[in-house]
Amino acid sequence: MILKFEMWIPQFRQNRRVHMYLPDDYKTANKKYPVLYMFDGHNLFEDSSATYGKSWNLPNKIKESGKELIVVGLECSHNGNDRLSEYAPFTYADSDYDGVFEGRGKDTMDFFVKSLKPYIDGLFPTKTDRENTWIGGSSCGGTMALYGIENYSDYFSKALVISPYIRPFYDHMLIQTWHAKIKKPSSVYFSWGALEGSGKHAFIQETIMVTNIANSLLDKGIEIHFNVKEEGQHCEAAWEQEAPEFIKFLFKEKETSV
Numbered sequence: 001m002i003l004k005f006e007m008w009i010p011q012f013r014q015n016r017r018v019h020m021y022l023p024d025d026y027k028t029a030n031k032k033y034p035v036l037y038m039f040d041g042h043n044l045f046e047d048s049s050a051t052y053g054k055s056w057n058l059p060n061k062i063k064e065s066g067k068e069l070i071v072v073g074l075e076c077s078h079n080g081n082d083r084l085s086e087y088a089p090f091t092y093a094d095s096d097y098d099g100v101f102e103g104r105g106k107d108t109m110d111f112f113v114k115s116l117k118p119y120i121d122g123l124f125p126t127k128t129d130r131e132n133t134w135i136g137g138s139s140c141g142g143t144m145a146l147y148g149i150e151n152y153s154d155y156f157s158k159a160l161v162i163s164p165y166i167r168p169f170y171d172h173m174l175i176q177t178w179h180a181k182i183k184k185p186s187s188v189y190f191s192w193g194a195l196e197g198s199g200k201h202a203f204i205q206e207t208i209m210v211t212n213i214a215n216s217l218l219d220k221g222i223e224i225h226f227n228v229k230e231e232g233q234h235c236e237a238a239w240e241q242e243a244p245e246f247i248k249f250l251f252k253e254k255e256t257s258v
Contacts, residue, residue, distance in 0.1 A: 001026075002045050002059065007116065011107035012077075012086070018116070021045055021059050021071040022124065032125045033070045034132035036250065037112055037156075039087060039141030041073020043236055054236045061243035067251055072120055074112070076141075087140035089147040105147055112148070113155050130183075134250055136160030138239050146188065146213070153183035160189050160246050163196055163234050166209045187223040189249045190214055191242060193232015225249050 003020040019041035023033065042049040044058050058071060076083040081099065090103035112135075121128045135148040135156045142164035149159035190210050194203045207228070214224045227245055232238050 007119065009111050010115070011104075011111050016077075017042070017075040019045055019049065019073040019075060020120075021062070023068050023070075026070075026125060031068070032127045033068055034134065034250075035070045035072060035117075035120065035126050036134045036136055036160075037117070038071060038073040038135070038160075039137035039144055040076050040139075042075045044071065044073045050236060052236065054240075056236055056240045056243060058240075058243060061240065062247065065244060065247045067247055069250070070120075070124060070126060072116065074108075074116065084140060087137075087144045089143065105144055106151075108144065109148055109152055113152055117155065130155055130157045132157075134158040134160070136162065136189075136246070138162040138164075139234065140165045149186055149188060150182045153181070153186055157185065158187045158189070158250060160249075162189075162191050162239060162242065162246070163193065163232070164190075164210065166206065166213075182217070182220065182222060184221055185223065187225065187249075187252075188214070188217060189225045189227065189246055191227035191229060191232070191246070193229040193234070193238060195232060196234040225252075 001022055001024050006015045007018055009016050044056050047055045084101045085104045086108050088101050088103040089105035093100045133156055135145045137145045142161045145159045146161045149156050192206050
């Protein structure tokens with residue numbers, strides 16, 4: 001089932017909608033569930049809520065997988081380019097958007113761990129430990145998922161870094177600024193597609209940057225899963241097709257430990 005509710009974000013001094021998926025029988029099953037926290041929550045579950053009229057269709061994908069989990073997605077700001085600031089770990093200039101964007105990613109993540117997670121854990125049947133608490137997103141949300149696993153790994157043990165928005169200098173910033181903080185064991189799923197950018201050069205550039213970040217994490221003993229998609233595009237329809245693979249990744253260690 002899908003729930004929607006408003007929460008006050010003190011860091012941004014505004015209400016924001018939360019989109020939440022739960023197993024249909026969560027009230028009567030007497031179970032506790034792992035939780036995946038995600039960005040751009042309006043794009044995850046229903047086409048009617050999605051920015052471009054196409055969602056990830058996650059409820060059906062989760063049911064098809066046979067897995068049980070809760071997904072909590074925070075809706076982004078729809079005011080101008082505020083999303084780019086809220087989903088930016090640090091301040092940067094971007095010629096594609098003709099502006100300089102204040103990095104307010106820390107404010108966003110502080111809301112996740114100080115307000116949103118305690119609220120969800122207090123009202124719903126969640127497994128609250130870091131082993132069963134995950135974070136994920138695509139594009140800018142994918143970059144934020146990487147930032148989250150590295151800087152807030154007391155809370156999150158796995159990250160879905162899907163089609164991350166990484167500018168040419170990002171890989172150096174991410175490696176130099178964050179990697180010392182990550183807690184083990186942690187696992188990161190990286191995916192990107194050959195058809196996401198403006199041509200082969202963009203794909204090669206992204207491959208180099210993601211590989212640099214992943215290699216640095218591997219050197220620190222972090223588990224990495226790569227999913228390079230030959231026909232992958234930068235859109236919700238592509239991420240819907242990818243869902244079976246990243247759901248399997250989330251439950252991988254649980255399957256091998258049985």
